[in-house]
Amino acid sequence: MxxxxxxxxxxxxxxxxxxxxxxxxxxxxxxxxxxxxxxxxxxxxxxxxxxxxxxxxxxxxxxxxxxxxxxxxxxxxxxxxxxxxxxxxxxxxxxxxxxxxxxxxxxxxxxxxxxxxxxxxxxxxxxxxxxxxxxxxxxxxxxxxxxxxAPDNFVKRSTAEKGDLICVSGDLGGAFLGLTLLEREKKIWLEHPNVQPDLEDEKYITGRLLKPEARKDIIAFFEQQQIKPTAMMDISDGLSSELLHICKQSNTGCRIYEEKLPIAEDSRKAAFKFGLDPTACALSGGEDYELLFTLKQEAYDKLVLNEEISVIGYITDAEEGTKIITKGGNTFDITAQGWTAFKA
Amino acid sequence: MxxxxxxxxxxxxxxxxxxxxxxxxxxxxxxxxxxxxxxxxxxxxxxxxxxxxxxxxxxxxxxxxxxxxxxxxxxxxxxxxxxxxxxxxxxxxxxxxxxxxxxxxxxxxxxxxxxxxxxxxxxxxxxxxxxxxxxxxxxxxxxxxxxxxAPDNFVKRSTAEKGDLICVSGDLGGAFLGLTLLEREKKIWLEHPNVQPDLEDEKYITGRLLKPEARKDIIAFFEQQQIKPTAMMDISDGLSSELLHICKQSNTGCRIYEEKLPIAEDSRKAAFKFGLDPTACALSGGEDYELLFTLKQEAYDKLVLNEEISVIGYITDAEEGTKIITKGGNTFDITAQGWTAFKA
Structure with missing residues (x-):
């Protein structure tokens, strides 16, 4: 300054x-x-x-x-x-x-x-x-x-269909963990103004919060590979919340797998340090600005070319509900406040 | 409510x-x-x-x-x-x-x-x-x-030329007088909460402030008469200020005439009641949302068909300055704070 x-x-x-x-x-x-x-x-x-x-x-x-x-x-x-x-x-x-x-x-x-x-x-x-x-x-x-x-090449939230793959770009939960860290440090600093926080080890999660990027590269990849998602939105309020929007507006259900959720190693470490469940952070932490999108299964061969994309589940009929299968094999309803259910 | x-x-x-x-x-x-x-x-x-x-x-x-x-x-x-x-x-x-x-x-x-x-x-x-x-x-x-x-049919502020007529729609100063009245009544009410203001006689000026209209009709008239102004902007900060913008961005000067400024009878009455000069209100009062525009002189015959348009002056070379000629025949520089010069 x-x-x-x-x-x-x-x-x-x-x-x-x-x-x-x-x-x-x-x-x-x-x-x-x-x-x-x-x-x-x-x-x-x-x-x-x-x-x-x-x-x-x-x-x-x-x-x-x-x-x-x-x-x-x-x-x-x-x-x-x-x-x-x-x-x-x-x-x-x-x-x-x-x-x-x-x-x-x-x-x-x-x-x-x-x-x-x-x-x-x-x-x-x-x-x-x-x-x-x-x-x-x-x-x-x-x-x-x-x-x-290009005319009518836009992708809405309401057009996902049964059988479509559910994908996310990058990794999730980092921005929320950055926020948790900075709020904690702020509190400490307000009580002890002489203690200067050392955030060097936490660069990844603070960077995710303070200087997020938009996924220009993913849209360029779609163009290059001639992929058009069936539905898409960005993840600003947390994966659970956004996925429920897509399912509600598309009149579908979904199944996603806990083990498929992309979480960075730095985020996982920070979550354990704060006593938080990394899965809960990935599901309910906001502000990652990754893309959530659905695709026809035929696109799978093209998808695997891009390491920045994870397939986390698939779209179902609305009657089958909106569910997550945990690593332990249990099935839970996805809720916009998924937080509570998964708290460590 | x-x-x-x-x-x-x-x-x-x-x-x-x-x-x-x-x-x-x-x-x-x-x-x-x-x-x-x-x-x-x-x-x-x-x-x-x-x-x-x-x-x-x-x-x-x-x-x-x-x-x-x-x-x-x-x-x-x-x-x-x-x-x-x-x-x-x-x-x-x-x-x-x-x-x-x-x-x-x-x-x-x-x-x-x-x-x-x-x-x-x-x-x-x-x-x-x-x-x-x-x-x-x-x-x-x-x-x-x-x-x-329509492609390239837009009108900027920077394209007025010497000899163009300067025009305004509707009338000026009303919104500022409405604001003056309401601020005065607010002050009275804060000091004497039992006195209910009667604003019935002041509907015109309070309406100009609280519920302004945009001049859709003027743009429709241009279309119908195949008129394209040489420069245009809306009057939100006061006529003087906007006219100076057009002259500066177009690298011109201007002459306008006090007697040509359109001022509603209700605004004139209110100005006298408040001890304000109606001309100063028209020049420096903001928020009227009328249109200020310049036109080639050849368009004059078409202009007179529209009673909502007043010709108030003309564009000159930059060297001739930006001037207003008063009713008494005096010439003043137009200033964005024209207020002071014209205070009654």
């Missing part, structure tokens, strides 16, 4: 936007009019447009005590891009609006926009608009992401 | 969204996927897509002491649609995200969404997504509006 402090008021609203967005370069031919007019203009040249939006509020969605502003900017973009990828689409533009109190300096906002810039560059999206406003209390962030998809 | 109070927690996040959006019908063929998936999908079938977003924060942008929630819902949509029209485009979809504290009941949110619904019906736009979230303090509203425009 820079030591200099420039008051936002010295720049004025328009000066502030100009200052914060001056390093952003346009990367997409679809961006016709960008920041600085009443609205932005996009031409997706025959493709369909995908839109998603998220509101992030200080104290509810993030805690500035342990969230670096640069990471927060990055994450604010990534969580929205994740929703675009979850439609089998490619994100192309974002708008970012912020509400800030006078406790934020220009230097602090520079850090936040550096994170946004970094995400824009990495994912190839253009910042095309937004709004900056005073806020009486707390930092308010609203991001809208726009993407494109 | 209904007397019943249902806690938001009884519905849960997804139940709440379902409840609040259940009466919204899709009106546009371009809306392919709507509320209930990771993102919405739009197909503008060869047209270009226009996007704008606004963040509205309680205590900064609105005061719930004198703002009915239904009007607030309506206005939150309208101010964004106004930005779409200001691009010479037709709004087609919106997303609405809200952050609410537990002081809001389901009944209160029903009122807010009734206003949104009313605006959607009136302007023919579809609610296609959004987000509801807890907020520790204050009501947070984020609206994104999406519209469409």
């Amino acid at each position: 820079s030591e200099q402090r420039t008051e936002v008021a010295t720049l004025g609203e328009f000066g502030l936007i100009d200052h914060l967005t001056k390093n952003f370069e346009i990367q997409n031919a679809s961006t016709i009019v960008t920041v600085g007019d009443d609205a932005a203009v996009i031409d997706h040249f025959g493709k369909q447009t995908v839109i998603t939006t998220d509101l992030l509020l200080e104290g509810v969605h993030f805690d500035l005590m342990y969230t670096p502003l640069k990471h927060l900017g990055y994450k604010s973009v990534v969580v929205n891009l994740s929703d675009v990828y979850a439609m089998n689409a490619i994100p192309t533009q974002i708008t970012v609006s912020i509400g800030i109190s006078n406790r934020f300096s220009v230097e602090a906002l520079n850090e936040f926009y550096e994170g946004i810039h970094f995400a824009c560059e990495k994912y190839g999206v253009d910042l095309i608009g937004g709004d900056t406003s005073a806020s009486h209390k707390g930092f308010v962030i609203s991001v809208t992401a726009i993407g494109e998809v | 209904s007397e019943q109070r249902t806690e938001v927690a009884t519905l849960g996040e997804f139940g709440l969204i379902d409840h609040l959006t259940k009466n919204f019908e899709i009106q546009n063929a371009s809306t392919i996927v709507t509320v209930g998936d990771d993102a919405a999908v739009i197909d503008h079938f060869g047209k270009q897509t226009v996007i704008t977003t606004d963040l509205l924060l309680e205590g900064v942008h609105f005061d719930l002491m004198y703002t009915p929630l239904k009007h607030l819902g309506y206005k939150s949509v309208v101010v964004n649609l106004s930005d779409v029209y200001a691009m010479n485009a037709i709004p087609t979809q919106i997303t609405v995200s809200i952050g609410i504290s537990n002081r809001f009941s389901v009944e209160a949110l029903n009122e807010f969404y009734e206003g949104i619904h009313f605006a959607c019906e009136k302007y023919g736009v579809d609610l296609i997504g959004g987000d509801t979230s807890a907020s520790h303090k204050g009501f947070v509203i984020s609206v994104t509006a999406i519209g469409e425009v």
